[in-house]
Amino acid sequence: MTQFDPSRTESLSRMTAFLPKASKTYAGGRNYDNGPGLHTKSVSVLSPYIRHRLITEEDVLTAVLGRHTLSSAEKYVQEVFWRTYWKGWLQLRPSVWEMYRAGLKARLDDVATQGGLRRDWEAACKGETGIDAFDHWARELVDTGYLHNHARMWFASIWIFTLRLPWELGADFFMRHLLDGDPASNTLSWRWVGGLQTKGKTYLARPENIAKYTEGRFNPKGLAGFAAPLDGPDHPPRTAPPEPAIWDTKRPSALLLTSEDLSPSFLFDQGLSPLTTATWHDAEHVSPLAPAPHLGAFKQGTLDDVTSRWGDRLGPVTACADASEIAAWAAQTNAGQIVSPFAPTGPTATMFAELKPLLAAQNQELVTPLRRYDALCWPHATHGFFKFKEKIPKLIGQLKGLQVA
Ligand SMILES: Cc1cc2nc3c(=O)[nH]c(=O)nc-3n(C[C@H](O)[C@H](O)[C@H](O)COP(=O)(O)OP(=O)(O)OC[C@H]3O[C@@H](n4cnc5c(N)ncnc54)[C@H](O)[C@@H]3O)c2cc1C
Incomplete structure (x- = not known):
């Protein structure tokens, strides 16, 4: 690794x-x-x-x-x-994430009931397809948690157009293994390769391109020579961008740190002085299947790093596993508001949606300041x-x- x-x-x-x-x-x-x-x-x-x-x-x-x-x-x-x-x-367009998760669930049901699909999906994930370049990248991803951008494009293209596997299963394989797995970059890049993102425009992996940009390490045979765009609905209508949160930094507060933003100094610069802090990471939520062990370990390591770097500003730190544990932790504090950096569309935002009513029921508010950059x-x-x-x-x-x- x-x-x-x-x-x-x-x-x-x-x-x-x-x-x-x-x-x-x-x-x-x-x-x-x-x-x-x-x-x-x-x-x-x-x-x-x-x-x-x-x-x-x-x-x-x-x-x-x-x-x-x-x-x-x-x-x-x-x-x-x-x-x-x-x-x-x-x-x-957050519903594109919901569509991906619903599609993934349906494809995983297919894997459970269709022996041929299960065999081909397992061979692709284990790097046992017989396409040397593809098999190498599957193993590199599992071993290291990282792939070069061009390899991601070739891999996704071969997965969809040569192996004819559902794109959602490929996106999920990436999310379970990539240390940088990201709901937006990953889902939308897979959609782009398959011709769902830029309507009608697909990405075809060509052997000569792979040979050139791997400097001859690979020159795979038998790749699809044509990439017909996948079928999918039109882009949903746009929702409004999130509004910057208006919040009172002087109100007694507790801090919630998640995998979305581990540089909380922008909150301290605005005057936040938390009584106490909780941490939560999303490794178990990136997929309905189990994440690679290296993903959970990396995410936990990032949380340990931030809590040790900012130890003098955070108060006592509690690790929480889910929304109800966070609500129970919050109930023990004297904080009227739980402050956490804004979570973009994905598993953390889904957890926040669960957490908000639990906090409201105990007269506490979840406040999610948005960075100026975003x-x-x-x-x-x-x-x-x-x-x-x-x-x-x-x-x-x-x-x-x-x-x-
Ligand atoms: C099918 C597919 C799936 C992908 N899934 C993810 C994912 O889950 N998470 C993820 O972070 N990136 C994803 N990418 C984008 C890109 O491959 C990686 O961000 C990049 O390879 C990271 O390596 P790097 O830091 O060495 O990039 P560099 O080339 O050094 O680029 C610097 C930074 O720019 C950003 N960046 C570069 N290329 C892209 C890109 N195409 N899209 C978005 N951001 C980019 C990243 O933050 C990266 O760290 C995916 C691309 C494809 C084609």
Whole structure:
């Protein structure tokens, strides 16, 4: 297992090591999958940290734009904003997540009742399909919790168009194993490969492209030569973006830390001084099936890191397993409000929906402040990335502390 030390210190040292590569090396090399242990040659491998906001998008952009001009680091900056765009897009259309979860449940029922599907799905997850490149990536994912972006695209394409497996099962395989597994980036990227996201546009994995960008490590035979878009409903109507929470930082408060945002300093900067803190991570909720052991361990490690880093600000810390445990913990505090960073669409937001009425019944309120970064960026995720991308220079200008040269 490649070591992803779940700490902010590790994320900062990875960031520092990557900084010199964020312009030319990244622009020229980012499509090359160099193989396990060699990815940092051309990509940052920061996603497990950014996903949990051990290091935030703003931290990364500030560091990159402190060293490079926007035009020279444009590619890297755009990739960081891809995450933001996907999160915003799903936040404006949360029913796409519900549709994915309902579809996944139906496909898992099929796996339970259809022997052929079960056999093919198991072979794909174990890396026993006979397609060497695909089998290698399946094992790399299970062993390390990470895959290069290009490998994710090839893998998803082969899963859908060559192996003809349901896309939801592939997205779920990723969510159970990726340390950076993210409801928005993962669901919407799988939908994009299958032709559900950009209507009618699919991604076909081609052997010559794989050979080129793996520098000849793989040249798979027998891949589908054509990728017909999957059938699916039109995009649902957009909902309104979340409003920044208006809250009284002086009111007695308790803090709830979740996997969505492990940089609580933005709350302390607003004046939050919690009496006590609870932690909750979502590993058991990313899939109806059991998550890979490394996922639970990584998420727990990130929580241990944040509670030890901020130990002098958090009060006593309690680990909670579910909404009722959190409500029981909250009932023991003298806090009128439980403050937690806003949770975008996904398992944490689902847990919050369960928690709110439990807290209300004991006269407590769940307050979920939205970061300024998300409040500024998400409302622009209305159409495709091309349109969103045009806003990047302006967004960077609006973000405090980010200077564009
Ligand atoms: C089918 C599929 C599933 C994916 N599932 C996830 C997922 O569950 N979680 C996840 O974080 N990313 C996902 N991605 C996006 C992308 O592959 C990873 O974010 C990227 O590979 C992370 O590696 P890195 O940090 O070395 O990226 P770098 O190339 O160094 O990029 C820097 C940062 O930009 C962001 N980023 C880069 N590419 C993308 C992208 N295409 N979409 C969104 N953000 C991006 C990430 O935060 C990343 O850490 C998926 C892509 C595909 C095609």
